[in-house]
Amino acid sequence: MRIEESDIPALARGCAVLGTGGGGDVRTGALAAARAVREHGPVPLVGLPDLDDDTLIVPLSGIGAPTVSHEMIHGEDEPRRIAAEVERLFGRPPGAVMSSEIGGSNGVAPVAWAAALGLPLLDADGMGRAFPEVQMVSMYVAGLPADLVVMSDVAGNVVTIRPVDGLWSERLARAVCVASGSSALMADYVLTAASARGAVVEGTVGRALAIGRATAGASDPLEALRQELGAVRLVTGKLTDVERRTTGGFVRGTATIEGTGADRGRTLTLELQNENLVATEDGAPLAMVPDLITVVDTETAAAIQTEGLRYGQRVTVLAWPCDPLWRTGKGLETAGPRAFGYDLEYTPVEELAEARRHG
């Protein structure tokens, strides 16, 4: 299939849902994608099996300081400079663009970057959701060496990092990003199609499109979305308290939702660090990272990003299982609750739900 301009709104809605509150404002990525598709034409969406083993895949994401997700629109020069550097380093041009992070703006914007480069977009990403740090990608969890980062900024600088590991990758990329004015486009883990197998989360662009389309025209958008996601409804209610501190672009805080209707008397607390990371009720967790937790408007089922949470909103909190990769030992070590400072043993969202049903 090809991604047409008319597909962008659905893709953006789906990426917002998969952003679990973070990943940057999808409207920014959607704007860039629509403009680029209008200018360069539709972008072919290809699967890994469609690519020759040695096809180079360039995972791209906007990086801001201090978080990966950054909604600044990058022009066409940044992806072109990165593609040129990749060609210089590998002796052949890239054959496909991949989103590093399907959640939020970085899930939609790669359509613009692929269009600008005249390349197909791979139906995959490196997270299956949104995460705030560079090393929180499937390629790292799969054990691929974090041995190359190529960055470019609005000024035109190109920086190539050969880090000794993922943590140095994060540290150096962040420093370059800050020096570049806190915004850069980044290619992390340039892959061959062969090395990408088992190291990326496949099908997530298609999934975002399906999620975005599930609610369109549905008589019960919320239920349509819940079914599409295979999600547990944690609570439906009213946002009664939002505590948010923005420290250097990083949002931390909590949101409190008091149940209404059938949920009257229940109180759910969301722990936020850009993304929604832990949902608790009476001190017991209902869902936790790396499982996905998204706050949606109860009526429209549109995802509400962390920055958009407001007192009084009528919301429903949905939670559903992450990609199995994140549930491995290395996956949980990289992006489990303890990686974010929560003293919680990871328990899958479906087990927590099952326990409540029988509890």
Place this chain on the structure above:
Amino acid sequence: MRIEESDIPALARGCAVLGTGGGGDVRTGALAAARAVREHGPVPLVGLPDLDDDTLIVPLSGIGAPTVSHEMIHGEDEPRRIAAEVERLFGRPPGAVMSSEIGGSNGVAPVAWAAALGLPLLDADGMGRAFPEVQMVSMYVAGLPADLVVMSDVAGNVVTIRPVDGLWSERLARAVCVASGSSALMADYVLTAASARGAVVEGTVGRALAIGRATAGASDPLEALRQELGAVRLVTGKLTDVERRTTGGFVRGTATIEGTGADRGRTLTLELQNENLVATEDGAPLAMVPDLITVVDTETAAAIQTEGLRYGQRVTVLAWPCDPLWRTGKGLETAGPRAFGYDLEYTPVEELAEARRHG
């Protein structure tokens, strides 16, 4: 000729003189150089005319934050990783090492780096002295594009920067350096022998050796040094006041020298910013950057670096002309008094001396 272990002390003394107070403690570079020569053998010193036009020259310097000069000893891995990256980028290995900065530790340490790489050292550098900022090099003044920086740190990371200009080069290299723990080895302006002609300060390693040797066994070391440098003696006296503030590794301050003997009654003030930048008497300048101003021990003629200035020292201040490159419009714009924040019209040290003789 070849640089033997027995040459290192003279080279270090000369580099201290050319460091005009800055450039990092030469003892650190001397230690590394002596050790490497002992292990790998003497280092051939070659001139530009000895090299084929397409021979790659790698200018190396230790970079600290916030100044270029950094006296941390880099092991053998950093130059090897940089050489490997240069070979990868250019398709052929480097053929010679050059000191980016002959003044201070960075003038001596390249002997160690050349020895570790089994390469000759080019008898040239990028300053003919010491300067604190990345863009204050002859290659920049000569108009060579600042289009490539290769850095490596103790951890083993390699970062390649393709900056759009010299100021971005400085900004990004500095950021990477800070993230690397404030110390890295850097190759700036990888040159071919052809492009180096007219863009480097030739003969400065030989000059440092000659300066270091001039005082050895001399009955009047101070006069021997003055003659070797072609320097003006600004004052001989006693250090009566040293004001120094170290802000993030950058030393700023003033030193006051009260004349003794024939200079009794005179007071000379030195403005310091890592290097000795301006010498004034009764508010009138006697010498100013980019001309070289060095404080030496009156008895031994050993250079005293800025960090070593102490109340009561018996010192003589010498000043002599910089390389003609620094007296061009671009040279003065890059490293003249105004580039350091002094509201002074640059006047060559020999003209100021001539005017005093007739004034």
